Amino acid sequence: MSKLSNESDYRLEMDSIGSRKIPVDSYYGINSVRAQENFKISRSRVHPELLKAIIIIKQAAAITNFELGLLNESKQEAILAACQQIIESKLLEEIDLDAYQGGAGTSTNMMLNELIANYALEISGKQKGDYKFIHPNDDVNRGQSTNDVYPTALRMAVLNLLAPLTETLAELQQALQEKEKEFANIIKLGRTQLQDAVPITLGQEFSAYAEAINRDRWRLYKITDRLKNINLGGTAVGTGLNTSHNYIFKIAKHLRHLSGLSLSHAENMIDITQNMDIFVEVSGLLKASAVNLNKIASDLRLLASGPQGGLAEIKLPAVQAGSSIMPGKVNPVICEMINQLSIEIICSDQAITLAARDGQLELNAFGPLIAHKLLNMLEMMQQAMRIFIDKCITGIEANQDHCRNLVNHSLAFVTCLVPYLGYEKASQLAKQSLTEDKSLKELILADNILSEEELSQILKAEQMTTPGILKLNKNN
Missing domain, CATH: 1.10.40.30 (Fumarase/aspartase (C-terminal domain))
Known part of the structure; x- marks a missing residue:
């Protein structure tokens, strides 16, 4: 039996579809409840980096609306305080909204509008759900549409996750270059098509790995400028309906300040609203990087194969026991993790490609799928490479005598x-x-x-x- 048994335990909220009873102390509203009911299909939640970016947009909008006389000071302060409270708490990690949702991200935007409004009401000493004082749409979402908030927030989230990823790529490149120097004088057998070829140094092999990672890093670095163009203020289809030129330029300025990102107002907001090809481009670069990572990991597995019946030219760090039945067996599990990551990245890239392709007319309805796949790709790649560096690359050792012996007998x-x-x-x-x-x-x-x-x-x-x-x- 529910703990909420009395009518006083609920508040009644209404939308264009009808009404719903909401627990009186809930920070969620009717839109949130409907979204939770409609899209409960997976264990995957909306990425917290996207949620944080949307909340920062709400802060920028509140400041802009106050400056333009569209929001009074008490509402502005309550909304800003609510946004800050949500960001500083661990709530973003716990928001229960499925990543796979229809509506082009409207559910995500409206859930945060309601969440912020109810936190702001509480801060103001009002009852949650008493929207005549602070309204999710009229106040928190004022001057905005999901269609300009969501693409802008996704660009912000991608930029924020790209930064640590490119830093980790640089660290991986450096780790490989250190091995290049360490193994510079170790002669070994080069192989083409897995057949004996001509001598090469182990250092030269690692130099090629480092150069591939260097290309990945620079490709991702160069795309950041194109991600900084935003359509915030374009509202429903990019035309700027229900906003003003002052609003559009002011909100971009405040968003730059609040986010720390050098974002700029797009000349053609209609383009940014309906086209998602920039995310296909980012995804494609991640796929290219995943291909390089997979090649390196697969090579390392081959070079370390054995240790008696394989190539055994290098030794990978032992990080865990390799078998439940074969004592002493140690497997290249970190490399295998990278191999599986590569498969995941390539599959996610295909999903993003199809989702971006299938957008129609003035809006792409499949932004939530693009956001979920892309943000997780960025996060997984960064975390996987960090492990790859620490638990594999830096600890690789060369079997120098064995390498030379194979050359001499070939x-x-x-x-x-x-x-x-x-x-x-x-x-x-x-x-x-x-x-x-x-x-x-x-x-x-x-x-x-x-x-x-x-x-x-x-x-x-x-x-x-x-x-x-x-x-x-x-x-x-």
């Missing part, structure tokens, strides 16, 4: 013989070496093709890792 040197013997002769020697289980050096010396002194000059693994062809002191 056909890696045959390629450097081509300039002196020609492709056909070098190919014949390679085949003979495998068939007779003899080294290239043995075969060449036996046939007096080259002298031991000449071979000692040519067959140096170190010089095979840099450009150039050695000129021998003989007439060919």
Whole structure:
């Protein structure tokens, strides 16, 4: 039996559909209750970074409306105090609203309008739900529409999550570059299509990883300028209905101050209202980064495979026992986590692409899906890379002797013989070496093709890792 058994335990709220009884002490209103009932399909909630951005927009709107004489001082102060109280509490993490919702984000916007209004009423000494004093729509949402609030808030949230992500990418790049230096003199066998190729240094392999991450970092850094254009003040379709030019420019100024982001009023607010391609662009860059991360993680798994029956050229840090039945087994679990993250990012990118594609006319109704996928992509990638750095990259060790031994017992040197013997002769020697289980050096010396002194000059693994062809002191 419900604890709320008396009529006095409820307040009655109405909307265009009808009326509902709301628990008298609830900070939520009728729009919030309907949204919670209509969209309870997953365990995923609206991202708190998006909620925070919307609340900051409400603060900027309250200040702007007060300056324009559209909101009295007591209402402004109550709304600002309510917004600050919500931001400083842990409430944003606990707001019970499903991330998968229809209505282009209206449920999210209205839930926060009601939440702020009821907090403001409480601060003012009024009863929650007594909207004649502070109204969710007329006061908290004044001069706004979900259609300009939601895209603006999403851009803000993306910018706020991009900053730590790009910082972590820079840290990953640095960690890889440190390994590049540490492994600079370790000669190993390079492989193409998983077959023995030519010598390379382990440091050179890590240099390629670092450069790929550097590209990812700069691509994401360069997109921030395009994310700073906002349509706040455009209201329903971007035309600015029910606002003024003063409102549009003032609210952008206050939003810059409150958010700390260098946001600017978009010249074409209709474009920003209806088109979501900027988020497809961000998502695509995250996908590109995820592809690079997956390549690095997969390479590390291969290079560390074994330790007896695989390549075993490097050793990854052991972070947990690898098997419930095989004692002593240690798995590359951090790399496997990165592999799975990559799959998630690629799938989320596809969802964002389709959601942005399917927007119609003056509004994209699928902003909530885009927001949920994109903000979680940003957060997951940052957290995963932090773990990748701390629990994998920085602790990688090289099995130097084993690396050199694999080079010495391979056909890696045959390629450097081509300039002196020609492709056909070098190919014949390679085949003979495998068939007779003899080294290239043995075969060449036996046939007096080259002298031991000449071979000692040519067959140096170190010089095979840099450009150039050695000129021998003989007439060919």
